[in-house]
Structures are given as C-alpha cells and as structure tokens.
Amino acid sequence: MTTKLTRKFDILEPGSLLTDFSPLFENLGPDVYHPAQTGGRSRRLAQHYATFDPKTGKISVTRLVTQPFLQGDYNKLTGHLERPIEPTLPDTDLSRFIEYGFKSIQERWPLDGRENEWLVNCHLIRTHAKGKQEGVPVPEGIHRDGVDYLIMGSVRRQDVSGGVSYIYDHVDGDPFFETTLTPGQAILIDDESLFHMASPVTATKDEGHRDMILMGFHFWSRNHYRFDWKDHIYAGSREEALVSE
Numbered sequence: 011m012t013t014k015l016t017r018k019f020d021i022l023e024p025g026s027l028l029t030d031f032s033p034l035f036e037n038l039g040p041d042v043y044h045p046a047q048t049g050g051r052s053r054r055l056a057q058h059y060a061t062f063d064p065k066t067g068k069i070s071v072t073r074l075v076t077q078p079f080l081q082g083d084y085n086k087l088t089g090h091l092e093r094p095i096e097p098t099l100p101d102t103d104l105s106r107f108i109e110y111g112f113k114s115i116q117e118r119w120p121l122d123g124r125e126n127e128w129l130v131n132c133h134l135i136r137t138h139a140k141g142k143q144e145g146v147p148v149p150e151g152i153h154r155d156g157v158d159y160l161i162m163g164s165v166r167r168q169d170v171s172g173g174v175s176y177i178y179d180h181v182d183g184d185p186f187f188e189t190t191l192t193p194g195q196a197i198l199i200d201d202e203s204l205f206h207m208a209s210p211v212t213a214t215k216d217e218g219h220r221d222m223i224l225m226g227f228h229f230w231s232r233n234h235y236r237f238d239w240k241d242h243i244y245a246g247s248r249e250e251a252l253v254s255e
C-alpha cells in the first residue's frame with residue numbers, strides 16, 4: 011500500500027525526460043515585461059486542455075492557442091497586465107512531461123473525486139546573467155503562482171551560480187526548505203498551500219543562463235483560460251495528442 015504524502019511539496023527526479031527539452035530553450039522569445047538592469051529573461055508558453063481520470067489513469071492532452079497571460083493578484087508586479095508571451099514552436103510536444111506531472115500528483119495527493127478537466131500551462135523560461143548583471147528568475151519575490159499544482163523543473167544550468175529555490179509557509183516568513191535543483195530535478199508543490207521564490211543567478215563566465223520549465227496545473231472550472239477550449243485548439247494539434255493508461 012502506498013503511503014500518501016502529507017507534506018505539500020516533493021522533489022521529483024524526471025531526469026532526461028526534463029533535460030531532453032534543452033534544445034527548446036535555444037529559440038525563445040523576449041520577456042519584455044522583465045525589469046531592466048538585470049540580465050533579462052527569455053520565454054515561451056504552451057497551453058493545454060488535459061483530462062486525467064484517476065480511476066483508470068487515462069490522460070489526454072490537447073494543445074491550445076496560447077492566450078495573453080494574466081495572473082491577477084498573485085503577481086504584484088505584472089499580474090494585472092495581459093502579457094502576450096510567444097507560443098512554443100509548432101513541433102513542441104510537452105505531453106510526456108504533462109503525463110508525468112499528473113502521475114506525480116496522483117501518487118502523492120490522490121485526485122480521486124476531483125474534476126477530471128484541467129488547464130496545463132507550460133512556461134519555458136531562460137534567466138540570463140551577463141557580466142556583473144545578475145539574472146533575476148523571480149522579480150515578483152515570494153509568491154504563489156495562482157495554480158492548483160505547480161512543477162518547477164530544472165532543464166539546464168550553464169555557467170551560473172545561485173538560483174536557489176526556496177519554499178515558505180507564509181509570504182512574509184523565512185523559507186523552511188531550500189535546494190539548488192540540478193538539471194533533471196524538479197519541485198512539485200501544492201500551490202494553494204505554500205509559497206516559493208528563487209534567488210538571482212550570477213554568471214561564472216562572461217555570461218550564463220538558468221533554464222526552467224514551470225508547469226502549472228489548473229482545474230479547468232477555475233476558468234483561467236477564459237475561452238471554450240474546443241474553439242481554440244492549436245492548428246496542427248490532434249485532438250488527443252497523447253492518450254495513455
């Protein structure tokens with residue numbers, strides 16, 4: 011019998027499932043809302059309608075048209091801006107990592123009895139550090155993402171130090187957990203319960219970068235996508251790009 015996790019976060023080891031996404035980070039778009047006087051960030055966003063049936067383990071993933079990103083009160087810097095973010099390129103398929111995410115959540119905090127429909131947002135973010143300019147992964151400070159579950163996965167660290175991940179019980183407290191994720195590791199967090207942050211990165215050569223995939227799982231009924239998913243299926247995406255049991 012599996013012992014269910016009582017704490018609200020865990021460290022995952024997806025390994026190459028995560029690091030194999032590294033080439034996607036060589037062609038990201040600008041993050042025009044990132045504060046000046048930092049090394050800057052680059053990013054893309056893929057959004058998905060997904061279903062997960064805890065009874066059968068069946069998962070479906072359908073890529074949607076990327077909409078402007080709106081976080082609301084959860085991001086005190088830019089949460090109320092509708093931020094257009096470049097979509098991931100057409101051949102990007104993150105469904106295997108989404109599937110891994112659902113299974114990881116189910117193993118720790120069973121979703122039985124919860125709704126089966128989800129919005130899954132996958133942010134690919136590169137934080138740059140150049141010379142003495144630090145890279146700032148989290149300009150908004152200690153925060154929640156405003157999702158139900160969040161996976162923060164390290165894809166690559168190239169010539170950087172820092173970028174320590176912190177987890178907090180309270181927005182104004184001290185972290186009760188910290189770790190520097192190595193590429194292939196991820197943090198799974200119950201975003202409703204805990205807060206998180208990451209420290210700046212410093213280049214150890216002329217420039218460096220820290221590549222992360224941030225995957226937010228929203229119950230679909232929370233209406234974060236704001237449109238009927240059937241009207242916004244990404245062109246070229248099959249309705250069930252991935253179905254597994």
Ligand SMILES: [Fe+2]
Pocket residue numbers: 153154155206
């Ligand atoms: Fe976050």
